[in-house]
Amino acid sequence: MMSLLEIRNLSTYYHSRRGVLRAVDMVSLSLDEREFVGIVGESGCGKSTLAFSIMRLIQPPGEIVEGEIIFSGKNLLELNDEEMRRVRGKEIGMVFQDPMTSLDPLEKIGDQIVETIQMHEDIGKKEALEKARELLESVGLPGNRVNYYPHQLSGGQRQRVMIALAIALNPTLLIADEPTTALDVIVQEKIMNILKKMTSEGRSIILITHDFSLAAEKSDRIVIMYAGWIVEMGDSKKLVNDPLHPYTKGLLESVPDLWLERRIKTMPGLPPDLVNPPPGCKFHPRCPKAMDVCRKEEPPEVQVNGRFVKCWLYGV
C-alpha cells in the first residue's frame, strides 16, 4: 500500500547565537491512510518542530536543511509558497495547543469558519455558513454556536471549534499538536473520541503529545522522540508491553498510571542541550545500559520484529 505521508531524512535546525540547534535530526517516518499515529516526547524533543516542518511553517531562525516530505505523491519541500498554501487546510489540517490564540476574538465563530471555507472554495456565504453549522455539529457542538464569539465558549468548546476549522476543507491528514494539554480529562476524552472517529471517516491523524498513556490508548502506532531523533516506533500495544529502547522503558516506568499498581522510577539526568549534544547516542548520559560504543558512535537504526529502534543494544 502506498503511504499517505512519507518523511525521509528530515532535518530542521534553528540557528541561534550559541550555534546550530538540531531540533529534528535525520528523521524518517511514514503514515498510512486512516492511521492514527501518536508522537510522544518531552518538551524540546522536536515533536512540534516536526509537525511545523510538515506544514512548512518553520520561520527563521529555523530552517528545514534537508530531507523529503512526500505527501500524496508530491514533495512538499519542492512546492512554491502558493502551492503550499493550497495544501495547508485543504489537504493537511492542523490543531494547535492554545485555541484562544488561534481564534480571532473579535469575529464570530461562524464567520471565521466561513472565511476559511471561502478562501479555498468558490461557494456563497449562505452555503458556507450552513456548512459551518454542520462542522460544529460534527464535533459535538450545537450549530447555533456559529453566532458566538470565542470568549463565550469554554476552553474545550474552543478547541472543538479549532478542530471544526481544521477539517472545514476536508483534509486527508490532521495534525493535532497537544490539542488537549490545557483541558480537563473529561473534555480531553470527548475530543479524542472525535479525532478517533475521523480515522473511520478516512482521515489520518498525527497526535503530538507529552502524555504517553494518552498516546498509548488512542493511537495505532507510537513514535517516541528524544533530542531530535526518533528512538523507537511501532504498534502501540506491542511498544507499551515490550519497550525496546531504554528511554522508552524509562519513560514508561516514570509515568504514574491510574490502574497499574506500582511505584514509579526516577529517570536520572536531564535532556541534552541540542546545540552541544553528547557524542554518540544522545541518550547515553541518562542510559542505564550505556556501553562504550554508545559514547562514541551514533546508534544504528534497526528493525526488531517489525519495530523501529535506534539503539546499539540491537546493533549489528
Place this chain on the structure above:
Amino acid sequence: MEIIKVEGLKKYFPVQKSFLEVLFSKELQFIKAVDGVSFTVKKGEMLSLVGESGCGKTTVGRMLVGLEEPTEGRIYFKERDITSLRGEKRREIQRHIQIIFQDPYASLNPRMKIGEHITDPLLIHGIATNEEAKRMAIEMLERVGLVPGEQFYNRLPYQLSGGQRQRVAIARAMVLKPEFVVADEAVSMIDVSLRAAILNLLMSFKEEYNLSMLFITHDLSVAKLVGDRIAVMYLGKIVELGEVNEVIHKPKHPYTAALLSAVPSFEKRDLRVGIFGDVSNPIDLPPGCRYNPRCPFAKDECRKAEPELIGTDRHSFACHYPLDIVVE
C-alpha cells in the same frame, strides 16, 4: 492525631459589576468557589484533592495557608482555631504550614539568589543566624538533589531548569520542617521524565518528617500514587472522600466514576460512566445536587435536595443514588 481540620469552609468571590449594573442597582452576585467543605488531615497523612479546573481546589489550599480569607467556616491546626489569626500569631503558626506552588517560573524571585530563597524563611522566623541559615540552606539544596549545594546557592533562578526550580521551591517549604504542606499542582508544569523524581522527593520528605500534606492535583493518576486518601471536588463541594483504593476501585459518586472513565491509562479498564455537557455556572448553581444536570443517573430527588457528604472515615460520598460498582 488531626493536624488540620476544616469545617464548613466557604469562599465566595464577588462578581465585578458593570457600570450599568451598578446604575440599576443590580444585586451583587457571587462565584461560590468553595461552598461548604469539611475534611481532616491526620499526622503523616497525604490527602489528595482532585477536581477539574474551576472546582475550587486551589482556593481551598490557599485558605489553609492563609493566602485567602474564608467567607465562612473554620480551620483548625492541631485543634487550635487559626481561621482569623493575624499578625505575629499567624506568623508563628505559618512556620508550620507551608505551600509549594504550581509554576516554578513565577514562584521564585528572578533577582534573588537561589540560596536566599531558602535562608529567607529561616531568618524571618528567627530560627537561625545568617551563617547557620546559609549552612542549612546548602544542606537542604543537596537534600533536594541540587548538588553541589554551594554552587547552586549562588545561582539565579534563570540559570535553573523548571525541574530544578521546583526543587528549590520544595527546599524553601521544607527547610522550616513544617508539619503541614499544601502542594498545589506541584508537578503539573514539570516534564514527564523529571516528574517522577519530584514526586519521589516529596514522598521522601513525607516519610522523613512524618509530614501531613494536602496534594492538590487535576491528575487522578498522580493523586492515587501519592495519596493515602482522596477527596474529589466538584463545583466547590467535596462529592467523594475516602481511602485511595476505596475511591478508585469502588467509586460511589457518578462524577468520580466519570473522571475514572476518562483518565488515560496503559491498562484502561472497561469503565464507561458518562457525563453530560459542560460544568454549570458557579454563580447560578442548579437546585438540588449541583451535579444533577450532568449526571446520567439523576432522578427527581436529585433536582430537589442537595445530598450531604455522609459515610465513614474510610469512604464517604454525597449522592442520593450511589453507584455499586467494583473496578478491579
